[in-house]
Amino acid sequence: MKTIKPLVLVLILLLPDVSCRKVRDYFRDPDTGQLAETIQTTVMVAHAANLAMAMMNGQSFPYTTYSRSNDGFPCTTLMMIDAEADTDPFLAGEKADKITIAGLWTDASTAILSIILTDFHAGTSTLDLLGIKTIPVIREAEHIHIALASMDIQINPDQEALLSLNLNTLEIESELIRLETPPPTDIYLAVLQDAYYIDVHNNATTDAISDDSYTITGGGQLIEVSGPSAEIVQQAMVEVCVSPECTLNPVSGMALTKVTGLEDKGFPELGTALLEFTPRCAGTANVYVATGMYAGSNGKSVRFCL
Numbered sequence: 001m002k003t004i005k006p007l008v009l010v011l012i013l014l015l016p017d018v019s020c021r022k023v024r025d026y027f028r029d030p031d032t033g034q035l036a037e038t039i040q041t042t043v044m045v046a047h048a049a050n051l052a053m054a055m056m057n058g059q060s061f062p063y064t065t066y067s068r069s070n071d072g073f074p075c076t077t078l079m080m081i082d083a084e085a086d087t088d089p090f091l092a093g094e095k096a097d098k099i100t101i102a103g104l105w106t107d108a109s110t111a112i113l114s115i116i117l118t119d120f121h122a123g124t125s126t127l128d129l130l131g132i133k134t135i136p137v138i139r140e141a142e143h144i145h146i147a148l149a150s151m152d153i154q155i156n157p158d159q160e161a162l163l164s165l166n167l168n169t170l171e172i173e174s175e176l177i178r179l180e181t182p183p184p185t186d187i188y189l190a191v192l193q194d195a196y197y198i199d200v201h202n203n204a205t206t207d208a209i210s211d212d213s214y215t216i217t218g219g220g221q222l223i224e225v226s227g228p229s230a231e232i233v234q235q236a237m238v239e240v241c242v243s244p245e246c247t248l249n250p251v252s253g254m255a256l257t258k259v260t261g262l263e264d265k266g267f268p269e270l271g272t273a274l275l276e277f278t279p280r281c282a283g284t285a286n287v288y289v290a291t292g293m294y295a296g297s298n299g300k301s302v303r304f305c306l
Contacts, residue, residue, distance in 0.1 A: 131157035191236035246281035
């Protein structure tokens with residue numbers, strides 16, 4: 001009868017534990033941080049556009065200044081927002097220190113805006129400047145409609161060039177046509193959009209913006225490469241509503257996060273989670289359905305904090 005040497009026996013006993021530990025580490029709740037940050041940034045840009053519309057319609061705010069080229073329309077404007085002094089819950093000072101807006105207005109309800117966020121905080125990193133180039137904005141009754149595409153976003157742009165809005169009539173019409181595209185109603189179509197459509201609802205209080213709600217539909221893709229590891233994150237939202245009544249999480253709508261990753265060591269990361277938001281203001285979201293490494297989260301309530 002053969003005897004097993006002690007060292008071999010230890011290895012035999014440890015291997016299943018190591019393998020099980022890897023499996024346990026692999027299956028986890030969805031990482032909602034990037035999705036929450038996308039919502040934060042999108043709402044912050046929409047809030048800045050909302051402020052710009054309010055100022056052009058006669059409202060004033062102690063933390064803003066602006067100048068315009070002439071009293072009538074069309075006209076151009078330059079607006080400055082002190083984000084650290086703005087107490088509105090949607091323009092948190094910890095996300096950006098200052099916001100500069102250059103606007104080209106065809107009339108009181110229609111504008112093309114360029115926006116610069118100074119000292120923009122993205123996760124754990126700080127960007128000197130995040131530029132948002134030529135986004136169309138239209139006010140209709142109690143709503144403001146905004147289209148924000150990934151092609152509009154620039155990191156550390158030339159400020160002077162970005163804020164110089166010299167568009168001809170055809171270019172202006174081309175920008176405004178983007179708002180005529182109906183937002184997707186299916187989450188799996190939204191993930192292919194590479195653009196976000198924001199509807200700002202003033203809740204019948206045109207003289208105040210602190211009670212306005214923001215509804216986001218659309219999607220995009222993020223690619224992150226770190227050494228030998230790479231990760232592709234696809235995101236989508238359908239009618240995700242952020243309300244001043246709850247600053248912890250969206251209060252309605254659905255969102256999708258899909259991760260495809262390849263690490264230097266370990267399993268390939270593959271996971272999809274479809275999240276549902278409810279009026280319950282607890283910094284959470286419900287996992288409607290999940291697959292891959294998120295499969296164990298089906299039916300659970302997971303952390304989701306704005």
